[in-house]
Amino acid sequence: MQQSLTNTIEIEVKFSDVDMLGVVWHGNYIRYFEDGREAFGKQYGLGYMDVYNAGYVVPIVNVNCDYKRFLRYEDRVIIETVYTPTESAKINFAYRLLNAQTDELIVKGSTVQVFVHRDNFELQLTNPDFFLDWKQKHGLI
């Protein structure tokens, strides 16, 4: 049984991502995580609209980010987004950002998302059916 799913994309550091020290401003990595998560959603059928059409939105309830090295303007970055299985009614992702030229680890991070009903933002305490179906389809349960 498969224990994880991974999406990998490559992006480039934009001029407006870089701060006055000449390195990517730390807050912008949260956007890079979102870039990775959106690409994962497209690859595996767990995108915003897939979730929305099933009646839910999935807000972030925790983000954690460890910064190991810097990125500079025009650096190319590999974003690895890994789905981390959990039995609780959550979506957990782990992220690794690598410098595409040097293969050095730049940033490690994680996010936790919960399911809330799209119409009233009420928390869904158990796994929604569509999500159990998704897990089954991908050999995660």
Place this chain on the structure above:
Amino acid sequence: MQQSLTNTIEIEVKFSDVDMLGVVWHGNYIRYFEDGREAFGKQYGLGYMDVYNAGYVVPIVNVNCDYKRFLRYEDRVIIETVYTPTESAKINFAYRLLNAQTDELIVKGSTVQVFVHRDNFELQLTNPDFFLDWKQKHGLI
């Protein structure tokens, strides 16, 4: 008859506003204009919710910005937002940003907004009643 209304606020350049040349990234001035416009809306009763409650939203259809000098981290900035009367169904603002320490002109700009119905985003071609009332209240017509 009064020909213009002005709001003035003072803000400070944040670390994340500055680019790798050590000056405010040019795109961030659009946010500064919005800061000025929102403060104007509060002072004169033309805020987002005032407009929304009257049945409209007022998207930007033109923005123009002339950059004269640079701002740096921790510079204090005066934002002057001036309502520019027009007979057409639009809201026109002119902006001047001044360095609060030196009084130098940093940026001049303008925005044009139109009225669209909040429910279907359809363009309103004539001045809405609430806006004519607002103009009258402020001696603009």
Place this chain on the structure above:
Amino acid sequence: MQQSLTNTIEIEVKFSDVDMLGVVWHGNYIRYFEDGREAFGKQYGLGYMDVYNAGYVVPIVNVNCDYKRFLRYEDRVIIETVYTPTESAKINFAYRLLNAQTDELIVKGSTVQVFVHRDNFELQLTNPDFFLDWKQKHGLI
């Protein structure tokens, strides 16, 4: 003699680009222009580092943007960046953003950049040699 150079890229609207009205926040188009300008620079050898290595940086002194239609989350956008020849010591670009699905014009805009010496930010009043060389190479003079 060629009168213009064009770069075309396609990008996708990100979740964090969209405002609470469900459309791309107007200020984010300034970043889209920059995406186009950077891609132009790469295609034609007029990138940030090309300019920097020649001793200059090229700050924006004017940006203008006309908003015609809205973009929504996950819309794909074509960014056309067109170099507009001028004899003065400036770099002028015109931009057209099109909805890649419908081919509708979303936004038209322009930027003007000047040359300043990278070490002291002093304005260069005449065309730098490297820029005349660049124009000649691309059949613009």
Place this chain on the structure above:
Amino acid sequence: MQQSLTNTIEIEVKFSDVDMLGVVWHGNYIRYFEDGREAFGKQYGLGYMDVYNAGYVVPIVNVNCDYKRFLRYEDRVIIETVYTPTESAKINFAYRLLNAQTDELIVKGSTVQVFVHRDNFELQLTNPDFFLDWKQKHGLI
């Protein structure tokens, strides 16, 4: 002996902070943390320029954020920034964001910063003298 120092500021949610679900986009809280940290630096003499003039910059090496509730456009937010003493050569802050109207906890978070030499970005493994002086001045050692 005092065990912590706290700065408190109040800010307002801007239109451009809010995402298409009508709530503050999760990545923008990283900027709110920075707003709090900058205000702390001013209050207690540990600002960017204080650190820079002592020969260092203090990049973030970890950020963690727990999201408890949502903020909406025009909500007023209290940002509490608390310095958390540590003997290692780091600067640790804890953050609490409260809805200023309801006093509800919105977000809890933390950041860790290290000292790097401003000229070569090399890591400083022991507490710099200026920082020990700062701690002593504020009764932390």
